[in-house]
Every structure is written in structure tokens, then in C-alpha cells.
Amino acid sequence: MLPVLVGLLIVSLLLAVFLGSENLAFFELTESQATILFDIRLPRVLLGACVGASLAVAGAGLQSLLRNPLAEPYLLGVSNGAALGTMLAFVFFSQFEFARPIFAFAGAGAATFAVYQMAKSRAGMNVERLVLSGVIVTTFLSSIIVLLTSLLDAAKLRSFTFWLLGDLSQGTKNGFYLTFVLVIIGTVILSSQARALNLMMIGERDAFDFGVEVKKVRLIVFAVASILVGSSVAASGSVGYVGLIVPHLIRLLVGSDNRLVIPFSAISGAIFVVLADTVARTAIAPRELPVGAITALIGAPMFIYLLRRS
């Protein structure tokens, strides 16, 4: 399974690098084509891989923690929290590049906390309550974002609208380095909690009774998910549904054991977003679609399917 996934990742990376509005041949590159390849396309493809891995791992972690296959950073409002943070940084601290990811983490963390508090009740947490809380937080944050965009001038507005829907074209090299380091660390940390998450998935009470430090694990997962979503959103906006689709498919293939689901989701998330972004770049070339539109086109029907099944 692992070699297959790694192989698929390499193939999709190569495909993504050489396909585009300017198709590149493997061996004969002109100077301008080499510039396109190394300065524009490669950083974008690699950023896409990191964003996909981050979102998929965050989704897998949140789902096990909340015992709910519908938990997803975008649907829970975590992505919107990060987006609002990024916007605040952009409007008020635009001179510092790293203000954006930092504000994004804070926004993602605050949104996660808010949804969790709203969804929690004495009787525990049910699917509907969690999804509804996510919807409420998402729409609330969206309206603040809309208010903020009215402060922007028209030229910035279009790129912002694109970014909000999830857009990899505005990523920077620093953004890539940051997401790369964080996704590696985040995946390792969440994988280290995988066995505890397997127990949490069965039930919080059960996990507690059988030796899991429930509060500690919850804090770790919320923190790591917020950081992963924050860095992705700061780099590329809200790419939705990745955290829903990818872990679900992985569970169909290997079962629910998080020791497999988390690392495999990381690789598959990377593959998924890289391929989706290739479609976004080439489908109506030379114009582009936001990658978030592609992932949502696939993800939304899947969400309905999962909701009906549960």
C-alpha cells in the first residue's frame, strides 16, 4: 500500500509539473520554459502537495477525535477562522509576511474551540449538532470576511475572492517552506497519538477508562489541526473537502486504524490536491479555476452521501 501511494504521488507530481497552459517537454527546455518550470510551476505543485497533506491529516485527526466522519476543517469553520485571521493580518500587518500564518493559526484555533464548545452538550456530541455548529461558525465568519473585503480596493478584490475559494497560484516560496516543515511535524505528532485516537474513536468515556489522557490528546489534536489548517489557508485559501474525501477513501481501503489512516491520508491528500490543481490550471487554459472549486465539486456530493449513510 505504502509503495503504491508513494509511486502515485511521484507520478502525479511529475504530471502536474509538466502539464499546464504551457506544456513542457521532458528533456528539451528553453530558458524561459526552465524559468516557468522551476520558478512558477514547481513551487506551486509542491505547495499544493503540502496543503493537501495538511488538510487530509487535519481532517483524519478531527474525525477520530470527534467520532464523526463528517468532521472536516472547511465544514467546521476552521478554514474560515484561518481565512479571517489571514485577512486581518493582510489588512493591518501587510508588511510582515509571517503575520499571515500566525494570525491564521490563531483564527483556526479560535474557530475550532468555538465549534467544539457549541457542539458539546451534557449528553455528548451528535452528528447534527456538530455539523450545525460548523455551519453557524462558518457563516458568521464569512459575514465578517465580507465586511472586511469591502475595505479592499477593486484590484485586490478579485484575487482575494479567488484566494478565499482556495487558490494555489498566489503561494510564495516561504509559504511552501513553512507548510512543508509544519506538515511533516504535524503528521508525526498526530501519528504518535494514533493509538490513543483509535480508542477515542470508539468513545471518549471508553478511552478514558482504558488509559488515554483524553484532555491531553484532545488539546494536541486541536492544536495540530489548527496549525496545519492555518498554514494551508495562509498559503492558499480555503481548499474545501480535502479532509473529508481523502480519509474516507483511505478508511475504505485499509480500515479505521489511525496508525495507517493518518500517514496514508497525508500522502493521498498531497496526490489529490496536486491532481485537482492540475485540472484547475488546464481545464479552461489559459484561464484558471480556483482549486477549491474543483475539490468542492467532488466533495459536496460525497458529503451528502456520507450524511445519508450515517
Added chain:
Amino acid sequence: MLEVQNISINYGVCAVVQDVSLSLEAGKIIALLGANGAGKTTLLKSLNGGLPVAKGVILLDGKELKAFSRREIAQKIAVIAQETETKFPVSVLEFVLSGRFAHGAAFGWETPDDLRIAVECLNSCDLANYESRQMNQLSGGERQRVVLARALATQAAILLLDEPTANLDLAHQALMFRLVKERCERENAAAVLITHDLNLASEFADEILLMKNGAIAAKGAPEKVLTEENLIEVFKVRVLLDENPHSGKRRVTTIY
């Protein structure tokens, strides 16, 4: 093993358990009896630190329960709670192996020993060859036995059981009690169990704690506690008492 001294537990301002003491030694089975809402489950939950105690202390092997980590407590105390349901596909083997969590590394895979113990416990609970079945495809009674197998797989010396026979047919009720009894007799384990079946309590428990409104109404050997006046006071039903002709233990018949 487990020494409970004058504990009280509050939900908000409301006292749910008041001034309860009990002492659990190796080999002993204590049954908690009482009407619904008498505080039995609350008391049981506090015994492994699941609920904070407002007053009094709980000592585990002579040391305060609070001094142990969750992992250490789980190595010594196993719980059979009323069943939980999961939305994810979890196999029976995975479920039972979760009982080995406190013994292995938090990170990593189960050892061959863990696997062997899990399979043995499944077999003893009449669940041979159930390993790869999915939890959500089992009947209530089968799930209940998987929950027992998981508790046994911990090899903990103390078992806390909350209505362990709720979903079980007669044969499996007997199996459940035999397994718990065996654990206690052969391996010096001990158990606290909640049940509504007065006769099962009489047959299997060494001591009965009769609870009313969060406090202990009566405590002691089954024939001492299961008296007409106690049962009228706690359950408000009239009963007929005699002897089980097979075991010689106290038998309770409700008069409707």
C-alpha cells in the same frame, strides 16, 4: 485493593452520592443494588477517577487514586460500562485490543502477546472466530460480550461492571458471572457490579451495598441485606424470601 472512605459526589450543587464507604479485597465481589437514580452508576464511575470526589478519599493499593496516571489506573482497573456506539467501522479484534492500550507503548503496534491475550479472552466469552467481524454488525448481546472480553483482556485486578447482563440471554448471563467469579477466585481479582437482579446478586456477591438517594441504606452479606424491610424501604415492593434449593442462598420473589 480499593478502599473508599466516606466519599460524596456532587452534580453541581446537588449531592448524588453521600458519605459512601466500601472496601474491596482480593477475591471479593460487591454488588451495588438500588432503585434507578440511587447513585449507583455515579459511584461506580468515581471508583476509577471518572468523576471528581467532593469529599472523602479513594485509595488504590494504599495510595490515593489521584496520584496515579490514567495509564496506571487502567492497568489496575477495567470497566464494563453500558455500551457505546461508534460511527467508524471497528473490528471486534481492534476493539478488544484497545483493552491492551495501557500495557503497550502509546505509539506503536500491539505485541504478539497482546494478540494472544485478546484472542483467548474472545474465546472464553464464547466469541471464537469473531475477530474480523465489525462491531456495528453484532447483536446487543454479542457486543456486550465483546465489551466483557475487552475488560478481561486488560488483566486488571479490579473489574467495575455497570449492568453487565442487561442485553444477555440466560446462558450468557451465567457465562458472564462465571467468568467474573473465576477471575476473582483464581487470579485474586475483585469486582464491583451494578445489577437489578437481586437473585444474581445474592448468588454471586460476597457483599451487597443497598443504595437509596445516594447513601448506603444497608451493607453486608446478601442474607443480611436482602431482608423484607430493607427491600420495602428501597424498592417499595413486597417480597417473599426463601432459600434457593440448589445453592442454599437467599432467594427473593417479588409479590405483584
